[in-house]
Amino acid sequence: MEQQIKRIAVLTSGGDAPGMNAAIRAVVRTAAKSKMEVIGVQKGFHGLIEGDFISLNKNDVSDIIQRGGTFLYTARCDEFRTLEGQKAGAAQLKSAGIDALIVIGGDGSFEGARRLKELGIRVIGIPVTIDNDVACTDYSIGFDTAVNTAMDAIDKIRDTSSSHERVSIVEVMGRGAGYIALWCGIANGAEDILIPEMFDGNMPALIDRISSHVIETRAKGKTHHIIINAEGIGHTYEIAKAIQDKTGVGTRATILGYLQRGGSPSAKDRMLASLMGAFAVEELAEGRVDEIIAVHEDKIVGYPITEALNMFKDVEPFMYRVSGLMVR
Ligand code: F6P
Numbered sequence: 324m325e326q327q328i329k330r331i332a333v334l335t336s337g338g339d340a341p342g343m344n345a346a347i348r349a350v351v352r353t354a355a356k357s358k359m360e361v362i363g364v365q366k367g368f369h370g371l372i373e374g375d376f377i378s379l380n381k382n383d384v385s386d387i388i389q390r391g392g393t394f395l396y397t398a399r400c401d402e403f404r405t406l407e408g409q410k411a412g413a414a415q416l417k418s419a420g421i422d423a424l425i426v427i428g429g430d431g432s433f434e435g436a437r438r439l440k441e442l443g444i445r446v447i448g449i450p451v452t453i454d455n456d457v458a459c460t461d462y463s464i465g466f467d468t469a470v471n472t473a474m475d476a477i478d479k480i481r482d483t484s485s486s487h488e489r490v491s492i493v494e495v496m497g498r499g500a501g502y503i504a505l506w507c508g509i510a511n512g513a514e515d516i517l518i519p520e521m522f523d524g525n526m527p528a529l530i531d532r533i534s535s536h537v538i539e540t541r542a543k544g545k546t547h548h549i550i551i552n553a554e555g556i557g558h559t560y561e562i563a564k565a566i567q568d569k570t571g572v573g574t575r576a577t578i579l580g581y582l583q584r585g586g587s588p589s590a591k592d593r594m595l596a597s598l599m600g601a602f603a604v605e606e607l608a609e610g611r612v613d614e615i616i617a618v619h620e621d622k623i624v625g626y627p628i629t630e631a632l633n634m635f636k637d638v639e640p641f642m643y644r645v646s647g648l649m650v651r
Contacts, residue, residue, distance in 0.1 A: 328422040328445070328607045330360045332376070335393040336367035336400075336432035339584055340453045340465025342592035343393035346427050348384040349600025350449075355381050357608045362421060366396045367428075368403035368435050371412040376419060388593055391468075391586045397428075403435050413442040423607050427451050429463065430632070433615055437628050445612040447603045448628065451596070453584055456500035459631035460617035464599065467591040469496070469583045470506045476579055477511040477549065485547040490537055490566055490574040492550040494559040496583050503583070504553035505638060509646050514540055514548045516646050519555030520638050530562060534569040541572060548572070598623050 333350050335343045347363070354361045363383075365375040377383075387394055402408035416424060416439075423445040426436040429452035436446040450457040453469035473495050484491040495503045501518025508516030515533050522529065537548050550566075552559050563576035588596070599616045602623045606614060614625035615632075626634075 328359060328610075328612075330362065330421050331423045331425060331604070331607060332362040332364050332416060332419070332421045333379070333395070333425040333427065334364035334367055334371060335395050335397045335451070336426060336428035336435065337397060338399075338429070338452060339391075339393050339397050340451045340463075341391045341468035341584075341586055341588035342464035342596040343397075343427055343451050344384075344387040344390050345588055345593045345596035346449050346451060346464060346600040347379075347393070347395060348388055349597045350425055350604055351379050351384045352381055353601040353604035357604060359604070359608070362419065363395050364424075367398040367432070368400040368408070368412060369398040370396070371415055372400070372402060372408055374415040374419070376415075388597075389587050391584075391588065393427075399431075409435070409438045409442060413439055413444050416444055423447065423612060425449060425603050425607075429454065430457055433457070433628065433632060437632060440613050440628060445607075446628065447606060447612065447625075448615040448631075449596075449599045449603055450615065450617065453503065454497045454500045455502040456498065456636065457615070457617075458634040458636040459615050459626045460619070462595065462618040464592050464596045465584075465588070466502065468586055468589045470503055470510070471589055472586050473503060473507050473579055473583050474510045476582065477507055477513075477551070480577055481511065481547060481549055484549060484575070487573065488546045490548040490550065490563075490570070490572050492552055492559055492563045492566070492574065492576050494552045494554055494557070494576070494578040496554050496579070499555045501553040501555060501638060504551045505642060505646055508551040509642075511549060511551065513551045514545075515550040517550065517552045517556050518638065519553055521643065522556050526558065526562075530565045530569065533562070534566050537566060537570045537572055541570075
């Protein structure tokens with residue numbers, strides 16, 4: 324029988340994403356109902372190593388559900404990749420009498436959580452990343468807001484692209500994953516969508532293919548040509564120049580960058596952050612530990628952390644096929 328959990332800690336780690344605050348709020352409010360004390364760890368695993376702890380009650384999480392970013396701050400912590408760093412973090416939790424840690428973040432953060440589990444710390448992960456690339460879950464909090472932010476920006480780029488009869492290549496975030504690019508590509512009605520999952524690494528062939536497509540769309544009388552490029556492919560400025568050189572059509576590059584990570588979370592992100600945050604605490608209250616919370620077939624579930632981190636996720640083939648139908 325698991326020891327009863329009375330005192331939990333929560334931290335946000337890795338790249339921030341809209342909905343992190345809503346998830347912290349749900350954790351704190353649900354814990355209060357279960358008579359659990361909540362400790363906020365500031366600045367992710369860096370703050371864990373340093374023992375940068377604050378007490379959190381319901382008042383501390385009022386007026387944050389609508390705010391982007393994370394009020395607990397976040398960090399990418401190289402020290403926590405070392406066993407010494409992990410041991411220092413585990414020691415801080417033990418000496419503060421904390422029974423379990425909730426990690427809000429992506430795959431890299433969950434790898435940190437798994438290391439803590441190996442050192443005897445009970446953990447739960449809540450997937451929050453604009454990249455939507457956490458393998459065990461159909462959906463990661465923050466993705467919907469980021470896609471909508473990028474989509475709005477790309478609509479604006481399309482206006483000026485059409486006025487000048489130019490080609491525009493827009494790079495969106497996603498690290499090694501093409502979900503933001505694929506969604507924006509379809510939602511923005513792009514002419515080409517470039518995602519790392521479908522890129523064989525042959526850049527000259529890619530440039531030839533897009534350039535021919537640009538010439539083809541011009542011949543059909545199109546005055547704009549929007550290309551969405553995923554960060555995982557990159558080289559956006561070089562691709563723009565090569566297309567302009569090959570086609571003679573004015574081509575501009577835009578890298579959307581960090582604006583995709585900010586902003587007030589969408590209703591979907593607030594909702595899923597609230598559901599997943601509450602679910603995480605209820606799992607702990609019922610003695611279920613060492614899990615990653617996930618969305619599977621529209622239900623909130625928990626997977627054992629080791630199993631979750633061994634899962635693999637790829638773009639939905641039908642969605643990719645539709646993207647092909649929509650762009651040609
Ligand atoms: O994981 C979220 C993300 O925004 C990725 O899309 C991007 O590659 C990365 O973070 C950027 O990280 P950093 O904030 O460390 O520059």
